[in-house]
Amino acid sequence: xxxxxxxxxxxxxxxxADEATMLTRLVAQVRQVFVAVxxxxxxxxxxxxxxxxxxxYEDEExxxxxxxxTSDDQAALRLDRQRAMARDLAAHATVVDERVxxxxxxxxxxxxxxxxxxxxxxxxxxVQQGPTSHLDxxxxxxxxxxxxxxxxxxxxxxxxxxxxxx
Amino acid sequence: MQGTATDVDLSVDDAALAxxxxxxxxxxxxxxxxxxxxxxxxxxxxxxxxxxxxxxxxMQVHTKxxxxxxxxxxxxxxxxxxxxxxYGLLATLERVE
Numbered sequence: 651x652x653x654x655x656x657x658x659x660x661x662x663x664x665x666x667a668d669e670a671t672m673l674t675r676l677v678a679q680v681r682q683v684f685v686a687v688x689x690x691x692x693x694x695x696x697x698x699x700x701x702x703x704x705x706x707y708e709d710e711e712x713x714x715x716x717x718x719x720t721s722d723d724q725a726a727l728r729l730d731r732q733r734a735m736a737r738d739l740a741a742h743a744t745v746v747d748e749r750v751x752x753x754x755x756x757x758x759x760x761x762x763x764x765x766x767x768x769x770x771x772x773x774x775x776x777v778q779q780g781p782t783s784h785l786d787x788x789x790x791x792x793x794x795x796x797x798x799x800x801x802x803x804x805x806x807x808x809x810x811x812x813x814x815x816x
Numbered sequence: 817m818q819g820t821a822t823d824v825d826l827s828v829d830d831a832a833l834a835x836x837x838x839x840x841x842x843x844x845x846x847x848x849x850x851x852x853x854x855x856x857x858x859x860x861x862x863x864x865x866x867x868x869x870x871x872x873x874x875m876q877v878h879t880k881x882x883x884x885x886x887x888x889x890x891x892x893x894x895x896x897x898x899x900x901x902x903y904g905l906l907a908t909l910e911r912v913e
Contacts, residue, residue, distance in 0.1 A: 704906050706897045720898050727902055760861065767854060767904040774849040803818060803851055810853045814860075 651801070653808035661759055661812050663752040663805070670750040674739050676798070680769050681732040688725040701775045702728075702768065728768055731761040738762075759813050766806040773799045817878045819852030840893040842886040845906040846877050858903045859885065863896075887912070 652664040665673065683702065686692040692699050703721055705713035742752045754762055773795040781789050844855075852874055859870035863885065876883035885907075886896050893909040900907035 702901075702904075704901060706894065706901070706908055708908060708910070716894065716897075720894075724898060724902060763854065763857065764903050767850065770849055771904050799849070807851050807853055810851070810857045814857065 651805060654805070654812040656812055656815070657753070659756050661754045661756065661762075661809065663754070663809075664745075665750045665752060667744070667748045667750055670739060670742060670752070672798070674736065676769050676773075677732050677735045677739065677765070680765075680772055681729060681736070683772065684725045684729040684732065687721055688729060697779055698772050698775045701771055728764070731765040731768070734758050734761040735765045759809065763806060763809055763813070766802050766809070770799050770802045770806070773802075817846060817850055817852045817855060817874075818848070819878075839912050840888065840890045840909050841884045841912055842893045842896040842900070843882050843908050843910060844873075844877050844885050844900055845908070846881045847906050850904060852878060855905065858900070858905060862899055862903070 651666070651669055654661050654663050656662070683692070683698060687699065687703065694700070703717055703724065706716040706720075707713040738752055738754050738758060742750045745751050776785070776787060777792050777795050777799065779787075781787055781792060855877065856867075856870045856874040859865050859873055860867060863870075865873070873883045873885055885900075886893060890909070890911075897907045897909050
C-alpha cells in the first residue's frame with residue numbers, strides 16, 4: 651500500500667492486487683454484520699455487535715430502548731458506507747505491476763474513514779475475545795487479524811492526513 | 817486510543833463545558849482501537865470544532881478516559897451520541913446533576 655494522496659477532487663489509494671482482494675473481502679464480511687442487524691437477525695450478545703452498537707445510556711433499560719429506536723438507521727448508514735467502499739474498490743483501474751489504484755471522490759472520504767474504522771473494530775473485537783471454538787478462530791488467525799487492524803490503521807491514518815491537508 | 821500523545825493544552829475541563837445551557841451532555845469515552853488522529857477528525861468534521869478544540873477534547877478522552885463534547889437538550893444529545901456511535905466511537909449521554 652502507498653499512503654493516500656490527493657489527486658484533484660479525488661483521494662487515491664494504491665494497493666497491491668492481493669491487498670485489494672483482501673480489503674474487498676473484509677468489506678463484504680462487515681457488510682454482513684450490518685445486514686444482520688438491519689434485518690433483526692444479529693446476535694445481540696455477540697461482542698462485535700455490542701461494540702458496534704454500544705450503550706448510549708448507563709441505565710440498561712434506556713440503553714435498550716435507544717438501541718431499539720436507532721439501530722435500523724444506524725445499521726443502514728454504516729451499510730451504505732461499506733457499499734460505497736465496495737463500489738470504489740470494484741471501479742478500480744489496474745495499473746502497472748499488478749498494482750491497483752482506488753479512486754475515491756472527496757464526498758466519499760467520510761464513508762471510507764468510518765468504514766475502515768468499522769472493519770478495524772470488528773477485527774479488534776475478535777482479537778480481544780481470544781481464540782474461540784464456536785467461531786473456529788485460532789491464535790494464528792487472530793495474529794493475522796491484528797496485523798490487518800494495524801495495516802488498516804495505517805490506511806485510515808494516511809487518509810485522515812490526505813483529507814485534512816487541502 | 818492508538819497514537820502518539822502530543823503536547824496540547826488540557827485546561828478546559830468537563831465542568832466548563834457542562835456549565836452551558838441544557839441539562840444533558842454527550843460524553844465520548846476512550847477506547848483501545850480508534851486512532852487519535854481519527855477521533856480528532858470526527859470532532860472537527862461532525863461538530864465543526866476548530867483544530868485546537870478538537871485536539872484538546874481528543875487528548876482529554878485519551879488521557880482522562882472521557883470528555884464532554886456537547887451539552888444541551890436530550891434529543892439533540894441523543895443525535896450526537898448516535899452520530900458518534902456511527903463513527904465507531906464509544907459515547908453516552910448523561911443528565912447533568
